[in-house]
Structure formats: C-alpha cells, structure tokens
Amino acid sequence: MNLKIAVLPGDYIGPEVMEATLPILEKTLKKHGHEAEYSVCPVGGAGIDACGEPLPAETLATCRASDAILFGSVGGPKWANVPRDKQPERGALLPLRKTFELFANVRPGLLLPALKEASPLAATRIPNGIDMVCIRELTGGIYFGKPKQTTTLANGEVEAVDTMRYRTSEILRITDVAIATARARERKTICLVDKSNVLETSALWNKVVSEHVAANAPDVKLTHLLVDNAAMQLVANPGQFDVLLTENMFGDILSDEMAIICGSLGMLSSASIGAQKNRHGFPFGLYEPSGGSAPDIAGQDKANPCAQILSAALMLRHSFGLNAEAAEIEAAVRATIDAGTRTADVAFGGNAVGTREMAAAVLKNI
Numbered sequence: 180m181n182l183k184i185a186v187l188p189g190d191y192i193g194p195e196v197m198e199a200t201l202p203i204l205e206k207t208l209k210k211h212g213h214e215a216e217y218s219v220c221p222v223g224g225a226g227i228d229a230c231g232e233p234l235p236a237e238t239l240a241t242c243r244a245s246d247a248i249l250f251g252s253v254g255g256p257k258w259a260n261v262p263r264d265k266q267p268e269r270g271a272l273l274p275l276r277k278t279f280e281l282f283a284n285v286r287p288g289l290l291l292p293a294l295k296e297a298s299p300l301a302a303t304r305i306p307n308g309i310d311m312v313c314i315r316e317l318t319g320g321i322y323f324g325k326p327k328q329t330t331t332l333a334n335g336e337v338e339a340v341d342t343m344r345y346r347t348s349e350i351l352r353i354t355d356v357a358i359a360t361a362r363a364r365e366r367k368t369i370c371l372v373d374k375s376n377v378l379e380t381s382a383l384w385n386k387v388v389s390e391h392v393a394a395n396a397p398d399v400k401l402t403h404l405l406v407d408n409a410a411m412q413l414v415a416n417p418g419q420f421d422v423l424l425t426e427n428m429f430g431d432i433l434s435d436e437m438a439i440i441c442g443s444l445g446m447l448s449s450a451s452i453g454a455q456k457n458r459h460g461f462p463f464g465l466y467e468p469s470g471g472s473a474p475d476i477a478g479q480d481k482a483n484p485c486a487q488i489l490s491a492a493l494m495l496r497h498s499f500g501l502n503a504e505a506a507e508i509e510a511a512v513r514a515t516i517d518a519g520t521r522t523a524d525v526a527f528g529g530n531a532v533g534t535r536e537m538a539a540a541v542l543k544n545i
C-alpha cells in the first residue's frame with residue numbers, strides 16, 4: 180500500500196516526539212512491504228513563526244492531498260499574546276476539525292500492567308491494567324444544538340438555554356467507528372453509555388445503536404450503561420470496559436476520567452476520525468497524543484514519545500486498515516516498557532531514559 184501522510188509536528192515537545200516516531204513507523208511499514216510519503220508542514224506556533232498563520236494555506240493543502248494527518252501538539256507560552264482566534268490551538272485544530280468534519284474522537288485508555296503504579300487507583304482495582312477505547316461523538320449534541328441563548332425575562336430573571344440534538348445519521352456513522360474498533364480487538368464488545376431513562380436523545384442513541392449493531396455486526400457484543408453508573412464503574416472496575424461509545428458531553432467528561440486513571444499523558448494517544456474517505460476507502464483522520472506541547476519539559480530529551488508512537492499505530496488501524504502493523508507497533512511499545520525501559524513520567528523514581536533512547540528501544544523491538 181502507498182500511504183500519503185501529512186506530518187504536522189507543531190510546537191515544544193511536538194517535533195521531539197515526532198522525530199522519535201517516524202523511524203518506527205517507517206520500519207514497520209517497510210517490513211510489511213508498504214511505502215509511505217511523509218510531507219512535513221508547520222502548524223500552530225511553528226505556522227505562525229514560518230508564515231504568520233497557525234494553519235498556513237500550504238499546510239492545509241498538504242493535508243487535503245494526504246490520506247491522514249499525524250499531528251504532534253501545538254501551543255505554548257511563546258504565542259500567549261497572539262489574538263485569541265490566531266492562537267495555535269484554536270487557529271489550527273478548530274479549522275482542521277471543521278474542514279475534515281472530524282466527528283469521532285477515539286481515545287485509547289491504556290495502562291500497561293507494568294505501569295500500574297502510575298494510576299491513582301489502588302492496584303487491586305486494576306489487576307490487569309486498563310485496555311479500553313473511549314469513542315466520543317465530537318460535532319453534535321449539547322455543545323452545538325440550537326437554540327443556544329441567554330435571555331432576560333419580563334420579570335428580570337435571566338434564563339439560559341442549551342439544546343441537545345442528535346440525528347440518526349450522526350449516530351450511525353460513529354457506531355460504524357465503534358464497530359470497526361471493536362472488531363480489531365479481542366473482546367469485541369461495545370458498551371453504549373447514555374441517559375436513556377431521562378433523555379430523548381439518549382433513547383434515540385439506544386435504539387439506533389442497538390438496531391445497527393444487531394443488523395450489521397452480529398460478531399460484536401453490545402452492552403448498555405447509564406452515564407452516572409458508567410462514571411462509577413470506570414473507577415470501581417475499569418478492566419470491564421473494552422470499547423465505550425457515547426455522545427459528545429458524556430464523552431468529554433468520561434474520556435478525561437479515563438485518562439487520569441491511566442496515569443501519564445505521555446502514554447495516551449488519540450484519533451479524530453473524519454466523515455471523508457481517503458484514497459484507500461478508509462476514513463481520513465487526525466492522529467495525535469492526548470496531551471499538549473509540554474513546554475515545561477521541551478528541549479530536554481525528557482518527553483515520553485509513546486503517545487505519539489501509539490498515535491501512529493492508531494493511524495495505521497483506522498485510516499489504512501493495517502491492523503497487524505498497528506498491533507506490531509503497540510506490542511513493541513509494550514515489550515519496551517515490560518523490559519524496564521521508561522521515560523521519567525513513568526519511571527517512578529527509578530532509572531529513566533530520554534526520548535531518543537526510549538524511541539531507539541521501541542525501534543529495536545519492531
């Protein structure tokens with residue numbers, strides 16, 4: 180397969196972890212007989228410095244001509260005084276989300292058994308670590324529904340309204356992302372999280388997801404949890420979750436809860452899946468670490484490159500259907516951690532290696 184990848188390293192630790200990742204991606208692809216073209220473009224603060232824009236026109240054009248975007252992270256104190264709309268995060272990520280209709284956020288919650296100490300949960304609650312994926316709808320629901328307004332009433336009281344609104348088509352397309360994700364995993368189970376005992380939108384989600392999975396994915400098991408119970412279950416017994424599927428606001432909250440119980444941001448990847456298909460018939464997507472540009476550790480060879488490396492694996496799975504290749508990268512990261520090679524964020528006071536040494540060890544395990 181020929182892969183066209185737009186590489187947008189961004190700011191602070193972004194270029195460091197990207198530089199660490201590309202040789203691992205390249206070695207994996209070569210080993211399996213694929214060839215990739217990497218177009219490296221400035222974005223965020225680097226875009227402002229190079230072209231005066233957080234998302235330069237040439238960068239956007241390169242993204243359009245690619246099959247997927249591998250993104251680092253953007254922002255930081257250097258651009259703190261730039262006007263709000265031109266800020267690296269707002270000025271780059273929002274237009275990318277809009278241009279490519281990135282409607283699904285896929286966030287693996289991975290806590291390797293060897294890193295249990297990194298979790299704020301007691302080790303007895305996570306005997307096998309955590310290995311789940313949270314899939315959050317990104318472009319609908321209460322954050323975008325109209326009417327959305329604040330009005331002063333005749334009696335002087337102020338009333339604010341937000342509207343939660345969903346359509347069948349929005350639910351169907353994200354259910355397909357959840358099915359594809361579940362099928363690539365051992366347990367093949369989707370847990371739909373909603374509030375269908377109270378909300379009309381949740382009742383629609385429940386009906387549409389249940390019927391769609393039953394009709395199109397008999398090999399996938401579907402379970403349901405109400406959102407309040409799901410929030411408790413996530414800390415009581417996170418090991419029970421495989422793929423968690425939910426709407427925008429519930430996903431916003433639950434995916435952050437999941438991230439914190441998984442320990443370091445340096446291990447967590449994420450994907451935003453788009454409505455458009457790429458040249459290979461797979462969804463176009465943007466793949467990035469869950470964390471930000473970590474200015475506090477930038478330029479010191481301290482950043483954990485695993486989140487970026489695992490983002491590349493996610494890209495191979497979702498935008499190219501290369502499940503075996505993705506699994507090989509994930510296994511190499513796991514083997515490296517299991518062998519005791521760790522960056523400072525997951526070394527728990529023990530010997531820590533730098534970004535480059537960590538990446539070299541993962542590369543060796545491919």
Ligand code: NAD
Pocket residue numbers: 192196251252253254255256268272444445446467468469470471472473474475476481482483484486524
């Ligand atoms: P951050 O995620 O950058 O850092 C939070 C903490 O996690 C820091 O202590 C940092 O050192 C640590 N950390 C993050 N990634 C790490 C890694 N790979 N290895 C080791 N430690 C890691 O959050 P912040 O400090 O609030 O934000 C810094 C900048 O990043 C801000 O400008 C923010 O707007 C931006 N940001 C960008 C994105 C994005 O590009 N998608 C996301 C979040 C924040």
